[in-house]
Amino acid sequence: MSERVTGDLVTERLLLHRLTVAEAEELVAGGGGGRRAPGYPTDGDVSAARRFLRACAEDGAGRHPGAFEIRRLDDGCAIGGAEFHGPADEAGTVTIGYGLAPSARGSGYASEALRALLAYARERGFRRVRGDADHDNVASQRVMAAAGMRPAGADERVRYYETAWDGPVGAGC
Template identity: 75%
Template sequence: MGDLVTERLLLHRLSVREAEALAAGTPAAEVCRAPEYPMDGDVAAARRFLRSCAEGRGARHPGAYEIRRRDDGCAIGGLGFHDPADEDGSVTIGYGLVPSARGQGYASEALRALLALAREIGITCVKGDADHDNTASQRVMTAAGMRLVAQDERVRYYETAWSDAPPGAVPGR
């Protein structure tokens, strides 16, 4: 699996080396980046990806991605899978954009591409969640085709699922 390309974005799949630099808060200097990038969530996602690799699950991890605008190549956020798919083919996703890139539809565009990838590689269910007051994230998941499936006093839970995985697909590969 490599980079994903959408109409306005390049979703760059992070290598271990790139994730290590991001986890240290020092992404590659050769890449243009928004002044607010990386944010705490980007660093945490890189660490989660590296932990999965260190535990020997890196080959099955569907990836952590840096969101870059195609028009100028600047990194504006990240998205990816928290872990490899579980035994039922289910994964949880996360995403975030720097404040200056929010409200332009980038997160929904990126999430749609990630959902398409998940389906293509045999993942059967993608889950996400957002606090009740995070209406922007709720709108992103809804716009990308995820549906509200549950909520508690603090969080709303979303998911999308498919029953038609490609023949022979191994979740996360």
């Protein structure tokens, strides 16, 4: 994985474009340009953009680790999104969410994107990344396991996963 000056992340097959506040606002408003996979953005992508905008308004965009649009490198087509649910807490923990348009699922893109975002979080000094998936969302559970996250419990609704590292707590981006 490498990082572009803009904050974009590049993997073997993907560009994870870090959304600006203006781009997140366009996504929420139903606008935005560029090529999009059928089914993108999903309701989850719009909810994530709203969460990102709320966090930026409350805490400032500089503290938020980011929201990303997942694009294929070969054709630039937007296929999904991922976002940190806000700045790290006092212990250096962030929560992540991700999703792909139904037309882009089953090709390993989600695991590839999640691995890049875990590396991104680690490089910034975060100590722990958490995620969760509904009990019946076995595909998402497999994505987190494939990206190196470990089971960390469950409740009546979801299974929790996490990855943790030692080191100093980062302040974010």
